[in-house]
Amino acid sequence: MEKRVDHVVTRPGRRDGDPDVQIPVAEDLTTVPGIPLRETDLSFYSRTYPQETQNIEKAADRQWVWTVYSPEMSEYRKAHNDISEPLIDAAAVSGDLEPTGTPTGKDATEAIRRKARELGFGEVGFTKYDRRYTYTSKRHWTKYEHAICLALEQNYVQTQSLPGMDAERAHFGTYEIEGALLLDLADHIRELGYHAQVHSPNDNSAPYIPMFVAAGLGQLGANGQLLSPHFGSRARLAIITTDAPVTYDQPVDYGIHQFCQVCQVCVNRCPGRALVKEKVWWRGVEKNKLIYERCRPVMARYDGCAVCMKTCPIQRFGMPAVMEHYVTTGQVLGKGTHLLEGYTFMEKGYFGPGELPLFDRSFFEIPHGRNEEWLFQQFKEKLVKEGIPSQEELVGFARDVKKIIDKGNSTLGDE
Ligand code: SF4
Ligand code: SF4
Numbered sequence: 347m348e349k350r351v352d353h354v355v356t357r358p359g360r361r362d363g364d365p366d367v368q369i370p371v372a373e374d375l376t377t378v379p380g381i382p383l384r385e386t387d388l389s390f391y392s393r394t395y396p397q398e399t400q401n402i403e404k405a406a407d408r409q410w411v412w413t414v415y416s417p418e419m420s421e422y423r424k425a426h427n428d429i430s431e432p433l434i435d436a437a438a439v440s441g442d443l444e445p446t447g448t449p450t451g452k453d454a455t456e457a458i459r460r461k462a463r464e465l466g467f468g469e470v471g472f473t474k475y476d477r478r479y480t481y482t483s484k485r486h487w488t489k490y491e492h493a494i495c496l497a498l499e500q501n502y503v504q505t506q507s508l509p510g511m512d513a514e515r516a517h518f519g520t521y522e523i524e525g526a527l528l529l530d531l532a533d534h535i536r537e538l539g540y541h542a543q544v545h546s547p548n549d550n551s552a553p554y555i556p557m558f559v560a561a562g563l564g565q566l567g568a569n570g571q572l573l574s575p576h577f578g579s580r581a582r583l584a585i586i587t588t589d590a591p592v593t594y595d596q597p598v599d600y601g602i603h604q605f606c607q608v609c610q611v612c613v614n615r616c617p618g619r620a621l622v623k624e625k626v627w628w629r630g631v632e633k634n635k636l637i638y639e640r641c642r643p644v645m646a647r648y649d650g651c652a653v654c655m656k657t658c659p660i661q662r663f664g665m666p667a668v669m670e671h672y673v674t675t676g677q678v679l680g681k682g683t684h685l686l687e688g689y690t691f692m693e694k695g696y697f698g699p700g701e702l703p704l705f706d707r708s709f710f711e712i713p714h715g716r717n718e719e720w721l722f723q724q725f726k727e728k729l730v731k732e733g734i735p736s737q738e739e740l741v742g743f744a745r746d747v748k749k750i751i752d753k754g755n756s757t758l759g760d761e
Pocket of ligand 1 (some may be wrong): 615621636648651652653
C-alpha cells in the first residue's frame with residue numbers, strides 16, 4: 347500500500363562528482379532528526395559513569411579471541427596489526443603538529459569537504475566534537491572542538507560473502523586505506539593553516555556514531571551500526587578534529603529510527619541472538635541495545651560474523667531504493683528473500699530466511715571485563731570451590747596481577 351511522504355532528504359551522490367540523490371521518508375517512519383535524546387541524562391551519565399573503550403573495559407575477551415581464531419585469521423590479523431601500527435602512531439601525535447600554511451580566517455568547511463571527497467570518503471560531515479562521549483583514557487588527548495566525520499566505503503562484493511576471510515580482508519583492508527587517507531587529509535588542513543588531530547579508527551577516542559548522527563550522515567540502526575544513505579553500515583568510520591573555522595551540519599531524519607522497528611531483518615537473522623527488537627533508553631539515548639556477550643563469541647569464532655551488516659537492506663540496496671520501495675509498497679525491500687537474508691555460516695552450512703545456527707550454552711562462556719577483573723573472578727571461583735589456596739598459588743596469583751599492572755592498558759583495537 348502506498349504511503350504518504352512526509353519529507354524528502356537530498357544528499358550528495360555516492361562518489362565525488364555523482365549527482366545528488368533524493369530519499370523520500372514516509373509519514374509513518376518520521377520521528378526526530380538524528381536520534382531521540384535526553385540531554386540531561388546524557389550529561390549525567392557521561393559525568394557520573396564515563397565510558398571507557400572496549401579495548402580496556404573488555405580486554406579479557408579481546409585477548410581471548412586470539413585463542414579461538416582460525417590459523418588463517420590469526421596470521422591475517424597479525425599482518426594487519428603490523429601495517430596499522432605506524433598509521434596509529436602517526437595519528438596519535440597528529441594533533442601536536444603545527445599548521446604549515448597561513449589561515450585566511452574564512453570558513454574552511456567546503457575546502458575540507460571537497461578534499462575529503464576527492465580522497466574517496468563517501469560521507470563527510472561537520473559537528474561539534476562532543477566530549478561527553480570521550481573515553482576516560484582519551485580525555486587528556488583530544489584537543490580541538492570541531493569534528494569532521496569521515497566514512498570510507500568497504501567493498502560491496504567482498505562484504506556480501508561474509509562471514510569469511512574475504513569479507514574480513516575488505517573490513518580490515520578498508521581500515522588500512524582509511525588510516526593513510528586520514529593523515530593526508532590532516533596534512534591538507536594544516537596547509538590551510540589549521541591544526542588537525544586524527545582519531546584513528548583503530549584507536550578510537552570515543553564511540554563515533556553519535557557524532558556521525560549529529561552531522562546528518564545517517565541514523566543508528568537496530569544492528570548497532572550507522573546506516574548511511576549509500577552504503578548503510580558497510581563503511582569504516584573515523585574522525586578528525588580541528589580548530590579550523592567550520593559550519594556544522596545538522597542531524598537528519600531519514601526514517602531509520604522507525605524503519606528498523608518495521609524491518610527487524612538483522613534482529614531475526616543474528617546467529618548469536620544478540621540483537622534486541624525493543625528499543626530502550628540507554629545513557630540518555632533511545633536505541634536497540636546490542637548484547638555484547640552474545641555477539642562476541644560468534645564474531646570471534648566465525649571470522650567476524652557481521653551477518654547483521656550483510657542482511658541489512660540499507661547496506662545491500664542503499665537507502666534511496668529501500669525508502670522508495672517502502673513508500674510505494676509499504677514493504678521492506680528484500681525481506682524474506684534468500685538474496686537478502688540467506689548466509690552460509692562456515693562449517694554449519696547455509697541458513698535461509700527463518701533458519702538460524704544453534705550453539706550450546708558453553709559456546710557463550712567467555713572471559714569478561716578487564717584482564718585483572720577476569721583474574722580476580724577466576725580466583726574467587728577457585729576459592730569457593732577449593733578453599734584457601736597454597737602459598738605457592740597465592741604468590742602465582744599476585745605475580746599475574748602485577749604482570750597485568752606493569753603491562754598497562756592498551757587502547758588499540760578494531761571496532
Ligand atoms: S556480528 Fe553476528 S552475532 Fe554479532 S550482532 Fe551481528 S549478526 Fe549478531
Ligand atoms: S536490517 Fe533492518 S532493522 Fe536491521 S539495521 Fe538494517 S534496516 Fe534496521
